[in-house]
Amino acid sequence: MLHWLTAARAAVRAWPRRQQIIAGSAMLTVLAVLATWLLWPQDPPPPAPRERQYKATTACLLTDDQDLAAEPARTVWAGMQDASVQTLVKVQHLAISGPQTTANGLTYYNTLGMQRCTVIIAAGPVPVAAMTEGITAFPDIKHYAVGGNTDGKPVTTIDTTTADTIKTGARAAVTAAG
CATH class of the missing domain: 3.40.50.2300 (Response regulator)
Structure with a gap:
C-alpha cells in the first residue's frame, strides 16, 4: 500500500501546477460538501397543536x-x-x-x-x-x-x-x- 501512495504522489507532482490547483480545489469542495451534509442539523420536531382538541360536548x-x-x-x-x-x-x-x-x-x-x-x-x-x-x-x-x-x-x-x-x-x- 505504501508503494501505491508513493506512486500517486509522484504522479500528482508530475502534473502541471494548474491541474494540481484544480484537483486540490475539487477535493476541498468534496470534503466541504461531505462535512456540511454530516453536520447538518436534524429537522425540528413538528410544533405542538395550538388549539385545544375539545370533546363533542x-x-x-x-x-x-x-x-x-x-x-x-x-x-x-x-x-x-x-x-x-x-x-x-x-x-x-x-x-x-x-x-x-x-x-x-x-x-x-x-x-x-x-x-x-x-x-x-x-x-x-x-x-x-x-x-x-x-x-x-x-x-x-x-x-x-x-x-x-x-x-x-x-x-x-x-x-x-x-x-x-x-x-x-x-x-x-x-x-x-x-
Missing part, C-alpha cells in the same frame, strides 16, 4: 343583556372555563339582547337548545324564566339555574350563597357533562 351559558359584565354570569363563566380546561368540554355563552322578557329570552334559550348543548346554565332571573318556559322542548339537556325562580321544573339550582359556591357549582355542571 358543549356547555352553554344563557345570560341577560349585561352578558359577562355582571354577576352572577361573570362568576358562572369563570367556573365553566376552569372546568373546560380540565375536561376539554367546549363552553359558550349567549346574551339575551333586546327586551328582558321571558318571551324574548325564550328565543335565545331555544337557540342554545337547537345547538345541541349538553348542559345549559341560565344565570339571572330572565334567563332562568326563559329556560323554565322552554324546558319541555329539550328534555335531553341538563339544566342548571343560578338565581331566578325555577317554578318546580326539573332544573338543578346552583347555590348562590357566595361567589365560590357559584363558581364551584358551574364547574361541577360542566364537569358532569364531560
